[in-house]
Amino acid sequence: MIYFDQAATTKLHPKVSEWIKEHIDSDWMNPSSMYAAKQKRDIEDCRKKILGMIGADLDDYVIFTSGGSESNAMAIEVADLLVTTEIEHDSILNSDIGARLSVDSEGFLSAVNFEKIYNISMRPWDVVSVQYANNEIGTIQDIATVRNTCPDCLLHVDAVQAIGHVPFSVKRLGIDMLSASAHKFGGPKGVGFLYVSKKALPYIKPRIYGTQENGLRGSTYNYIDIMAMTLALEIAFNEMVDNLLQTSRVRMAIFDNINSIECAHLNGPMDFKRRLPGNLNYRFDGYRGEELQAFLAQNEIYVSTGSACNTGKTSYVLKAIGLTEEEADSSLRITCNETNTVSEALTLFKTLQQGLEILK
Structure with missing residues (x-):
């Protein structure tokens, strides 16, 4: 099996998987209970570690969530006016x-459009929310x-695809809120966080009520997954x-080879310094992406036709950059x-x- 859909999800890092196996049966206490002081300290240590890794001040805050979509929803709940782009994640665009x-x-x-942001x-x-x-x-x-x-204004950044893969500092960039999801960087699914600066914290409104997270996000702490996410x-x-x-x-290796295919055209940035290091998106004139995807899957090579959240739909991102529906599809x-590995790239x-020859 060859997996080239790392933007959809990543496999648990082996060290993270091993940590979970070692602790799932022993660290089961509720961190909010008085007798679970160790678990409570561990949660707070995770908060501090994350703040340090993303270049934040230690008196800023991290709210633990169920993932990127919830973090995004919490961030835009703040807004009386939300300015964003046409190519954001659904959890932003649904507002x-x-x-x-x-x-x-x-x-x-x-x-x-930068000028429009200034005027609006x-x-x-x-x-302002920007990926x-x-x-x-x-x-x-x-x-x-x-x-x-x-x-x-308050600046929210959806960093779900970037964090753990490219270096940045929230303080240096002036980011007020930042969303992250563990399963995009070798952690477990169903856990993430929202970074909130001191400036933004007074505006945060709880979507789930409860005493946890200083009243900002109710629900029993997901101790194992929070710890595993921080380790990842x-x-x-x-x-x-x-x-x-x-x-x-x-x-x-993928780029150099696919570029030799006459019907293949790269979608998105040509300057790789301005593109995620693991991302390629190609249109193949005269073919349907779903048919090519299915052919590769039959050979146990896995890619996607777009966001995993919008499977079966024409990509609104590709249409937003000017592609026709046929080109996007x-x-x-x-x-x-x-x-x-490079060997996997050559097999792909x-x-x-072979698929292009058979399906033409």
Whole structure:
């Protein structure tokens, strides 16, 4: 089996898997109970570790959630006015508040749209929400410029695809709220966090009521998964340089080979410095992406036709960057990470060639 859908989810890191096996039967107490002082301390230690890893002040806050979608929903709940882009995750776009800005043919906010942000969003409780990196085409937005364009508003960044894979600092970039999901960086599913700066904290409204998280997010602490997520993030940060090198090798092996196919065209940024290191998205003229995906799956090679949250639908991200419905439906997203190999990349290419020949 060859897995090239790392943007959809990642396998548990072996060290994380081993930690869970060792602790699932012994660390079962409720961290909110008076007799579970160790578990409570561990939760607070995780909070501090995460703040340190993302370059935040230690008196900022981390709210533990069920994942990226809940974190996004909490962040935009703050907004009287929400300004975002057309290519955000569904959990952001499902809000009707405010304005959606268009992007260019590579998924970037243009200078004109930066000016629109300045004109639209001025009040301290207005929220600008922008992905650090897009989940379908890998576009890395210029977060620093977004911040400079709206110095007074609250800046929320959906970093689900980026955290653990590319280096950044929330303090340096001026990020007020940041969403993350553990299963995108080798942690378990069903757990994530929302980083909240001191500036943004007074505006946070609970969506689930309870005493946990200082009253900001009710529900019994998911001790095992919070610990496992923090461990996975530590590993990702510690191994980031080596992981980036390996991921880049594999991506270039895929890119160099698929570029030799006449009907293949890269969607998204051409400058790989402005694209997630493991992301490629191609359209194949004259083919249906779902048929190519199915052929590869028959050969135990797994890719996607877009976001896992929108399987079976034409990609609104690809349409937003100017593709026709036919072009969008002819596309495949191929995403790799450090667990993939150049040999797997070559197998993907050869099998894809076979599929193109059979399906033409």
